Amino acid sequence: xxxxxxxxxxxxxxxxxxxxxxxxxxxxxxxxxxxxxxxxxxxxxxxxxxxxxxxxxxxxxxxxxxxxxxxxxxxxxxxxxxxxxxxxxxxxxxxxxxxxxxxxxxxxxxxxxxxxxxxxxxxxxxxxxxxxxxxxxxxxxxxxxxxxxxxxxxxx
Amino acid sequence: xxxxxxxxxxxxxxxxxxxxxxxxxxxxxxxxxxxxxxxxxxxxxxxxxxxxxxxxxxxxxxxxxxxxxxxxxxxxxxxxxxxxxxxxxxxxxxxxxxxxxxxxxxxxxxxxxxxxxxxxxxxxxxxxxxxxxxxxxxxxxxxxxxxxxxxxxxxxxxxxxxxxxxxxxxxxxxxxxxxxxxx
Numbered sequence: 265x266x267x268x269x270x271x272x273x274x275x276x277x278x279x280x281x282x283x284x285x286x287x288x289x290x291x292x293x294x295x296x297x298x299x300x301x302x303x304x305x306x307x308x309x310x311x312x313x314x315x316x317x318x319x320x321x322x323x324x325x326x327x328x329x330x331x332x333x334x335x336x337x338x339x340x341x342x343x344x345x346x347x348x349x350x351x352x353x354x355x356x357x358x359x360x361x362x363x364x365x366x367x368x369x370x371x372x373x374x375x376x377x378x379x380x381x382x383x384x385x386x387x388x389x390x391x392x393x394x395x396x397x398x399x400x401x402x403x404x405x406x407x408x409x410x411x412x413x414x415x416x417x418x419x420x
Numbered sequence: 421x422x423x424x425x426x427x428x429x430x431x432x433x434x435x436x437x438x439x440x441x442x443x444x445x446x447x448x449x450x451x452x453x454x455x456x457x458x459x460x461x462x463x464x465x466x467x468x469x470x471x472x473x474x475x476x477x478x479x480x481x482x483x484x485x486x487x488x489x490x491x492x493x494x495x496x497x498x499x500x501x502x503x504x505x506x507x508x509x510x511x512x513x514x515x516x517x518x519x520x521x522x523x524x525x526x527x528x529x530x531x532x533x534x535x536x537x538x539x540x541x542x543x544x545x546x547x548x549x550x551x552x553x554x555x556x557x558x559x560x561x562x563x564x565x566x567x568x569x570x571x572x573x574x575x576x577x578x579x580x581x582x583x584x585x586x587x588x589x590x591x592x593x594x595x596x597x598x599x600x601x602x603x
Contacts, residue, residue, distance in 0.1 A: 266447070270440050277443070278434025285434075296454045298438075302446035308517045328516035328523045331595055333454075334588040362429045375591075376598035379520055385430035398519025399599050407601075412423065 269309050272318055273302060279322050280305075286370050286378050287330035297330060304329045320388070324396045327379045369418045377411045384408050449512075458508055465504060469497045469545075476552060489552050496541075496548035503541040507534055507585075521599050524592045531585045531592070539582030546574035 273280070284297040305325050312321055370378050376397075383393045390408075394401040445451045473494060476482060482490055510530050516523060550570050557563065 266444070269447075270443050273443050274436075274438070274440055277436050277438055281434040281436070282430070299446045299452050300454060302443060303449070303452055304514070304516050306447035311517055324519075325516045327520055328518070329514065331520060331592070332514040332516065332523060332527055334511070334591065362425075363433045366426060366429050366433070374594070374598045376520070376595050382430070385427050387427065387431075396519060397599060398521030403601070415426070 265309070269306060273305060273322075276319055276322050279319060280326055282382065283323070283326040283330055285367055286382060287375070289371070297333065300333050301326045301329045317392075319386075320392060320396060323383060323386070323388075327382070327396070331375060331379075365419070369415055372418050373411060373414065377407070377414070380404065380407050381411050381415070384411075455512055458511075462504055462508055466501050469501055473497050476549065480553060482552075485552060485555060489548075489555050493548045493552045496545040500541045500545040503534075503537055507538065510534055521596065524595045524599075528589055528592050528596075531589045535582050535585040535589065538584060539578050542581035543574065543578040546577050550574060 280298055280301045283301065284294040288294045288297050305322065308325055312318075370381065373381060379397060380393060383396060388396075390401045390404045393404045393408075397404070399407070449455060476493065477490070514523065514527060518526070550567070553570070554563075554567060559567070
């Protein structure tokens with residue numbers, strides 16, 4: 265069972281990485297959260313139903329772990345308050361700058377808004393987001409519109 | 421940056437550089453860095469409580485004190501340690517296989533119970549120490565002043581123990597408010 269689990273996590277580890285980076289400021293804290301998420305995934309794996317979407321299950325556990333595991337706020341050493349300039353070329357450097365810009369913007373949102381936005385950016389339906397977050401589908405729509413406006417303001 | 425561009429950036433973000441053997445280690449409790457630090461802190465705290473109890477017994481003529489005060493003191497120290505272990509157990513046994521809203525609500529309930537029991541166990545431990553120190557002592561003004569100081573410290577210690585969990589509770593309450601639109 266462990267081999268099967270490790271293969272699944274290996275394939276989707278970028279999700280764990282994204283959630284860790286979205287919820288923690290320093291590299292050390294991100295590493296701790298990454299480890300915590302993998303541990304919680306392993307504990308929850310026996311109850312995972314094969315018919316469920318693996319990435320949705322992974323997001324659910326990862327987001328809940330990020331919210332539940334308390335970490336005293338430390339001054340951010342990794343994130344600039346200033347958003348880097350957006351660049352439109354496709355080089356690796358440009359990709360990294362755009363990522364930095366996105367994470368900096370996400371860090372300005374509340375914890376719950378980050379969860380909703382991450383799922384929205386991953387193209388989950390309102391019903392799927394509602395199922396992971398635990399609010400009604402209609403309210404997901406309302407929250408997404410509000411967060412999109414906030415993000416737009418942050419990014420301009 | 422338009423929404424489509426944000427989506428593309430998000431989807432292509434994230435690294436995948438952990439090897440299977442690194443991931444395998446992460447599934448084991450004993451290799452978890454954060455839990456390892458908590459366990460080390462708990463061990464140090466337990467050793468300190470034990471050293472404290474021994475010091476009180478030998479340094480304050482424990483053998484001459486009534487047996488029930490010694491039993492109360494040891495019992496209160498044990499209850500304090502058990503409570504700290506229970507805190508560790510609660511924080512590492514979250515139930516993440518539910519909605520964010522439900523998980524936050526469930527964890528708040530658990531942490532509120534823990535917050536009260538932490539305050540109570542610290543109060544019990546502190547009260548047992550004061551009782552042990554003051555029993556069969558003839559009081560004068562100076563000793564009454566010292567006793568008042570000890571009682572104030574006891575309440576401060578109990579409040580701090582109660583408050584350890586309050587920050588986490590308040591953070592989870594904020595998440596619930598954010599999700600339900602109360603803020």
